[in-house]
Amino acid sequence: MKTRFLLIGSVLLAIAVMGFKTEKMKKIQSYSISVIIKLPAEKVWTLISKDYGSVQNYADQIHKSEYTDGYIKGGENCQRICYLNSEQTTYYKEKMVNVDNENMSYTNIMTEVGKLPIVPGVSKTLFKVVRLTDSSCELIANSEYRTKPALMGVLFKGKFKATMTDYLISVASYAQTGVPVTKENFKEIKKDFLTSQP
Numbered sequence: 001m002k003t004r005f006l007l008i009g010s011v012l013l014a015i016a017v018m019g020f021k022t023e024k025m026k027k028i029q030s031y032s033i034s035v036i037i038k039l040p041a042e043k044v045w046t047l048i049s050k051d052y053g054s055v056q057n058y059a060d061q062i063h064k065s066e067y068t069d070g071y072i073k074g075g076e077n078c079q080r081i082c083y084l085n086s087e088q089t090t091y092y093k094e095k096m097v098n099v100d101n102e103n104m105s106y107t108n109i110m111t112e113v114g115k116l117p118i119v120p121g122v123s124k125t126l127f128k129v130v131r132l133t134d135s136s137c138e139l140i141a142n143s144e145y146r147t148k149p150a151l152m153g154v155l156f157k158g159k160f161k162a163t164m165t166d167y168l169i170s171v172a173s174y175a176q177t178g179v180p181v182t183k184e185n186f187k188e189i190k191k192d193f194l195t196s197q198p
Contacts, residue, residue: 027146028144028146029145029146029147029154029157029160030142030144030145031161031164032140032141032143033140033141033161033164033168034139034141035139035168035169035172035193036137036198037137037171037172037176038135038136038176039172040134040135040136040137041104041129041131041137044137044172045101045104047171047175048127048129048139049074049075049099049104049106050073050075051074052067052073052075052078053065053067053071053072053073053074053078053080055080055082056082056180057174057180058167058170058171058174058180059082059167060166060170060181060182060183060185061084061163061166061183062082062083062084063083063084063085063086064082065080065081065083066081067079068080068081068093074099075096076097077095077096078095079111080093080094081093081094082094084116089115091113091115091116092110092113092116092120093111094108094111095108096108097109103128104128104129104131105126105127105129106127107127108124108126108127109123109124110123117147117149117152118145118147118148119147119148122146124143125141125142125164126140126142127139127141128140139168141167143161143164166186169190169193170189172193173193
């Protein structure tokens with residue numbers, strides 16, 4: 001009888017521990033990154049906020065992007081869809097909220113995904129442009145996200161962070177040159193950007 005109670009107790013303890021670990025993995029993951037851009041803050045802010053629907057020009061992983069719901073330029077509640085493949089089956093929809101033109105910041109919320117492990121509504125990024133001098137600024141991304149399954153959020157955190165870093169470098173390049181960033185030219189763009197950093 002005593003052995004039976006010990007066995008039941010051990011099973012219940014194991015279930016409780018597994019439940020705790022699962023809840024812990026479900027927590028929101030986060031990271032912050034930034035890049036220094038040798039351009040006036042206002043120019044970078046205009047690109048990421050007003051030209052919101054043309055993100056494929058400065059994000060090499062995006063096959064095509066466009067405004068949705070009748071929007072034609074960036075601003076509060078503006079929405080866009082980003083397709084990651086030519087079949088347009090892998091995609092995500094995003095929405096701009098908390099737009100602060102004076103402090104050059106907004107939050108980008110994922111509202112819908114297709115064939116991606118990201119949990120929409122929870123996953124978001126705060127973008128902020130900080131003026132350093134008249135001819136330089138810092139572009140900051142503070143991201144929070146959750147994945148399904150939750151374990152992927154922990155396992156792929158480094159990959160997500162690296163992808164966002166590449167995105168910020170692409171923004172810097174496109175803002176400086178006006179040349180769209182593609183999968184074919186990104187490697188050289190990244191190399192040039194990193195060697196130009198102090």
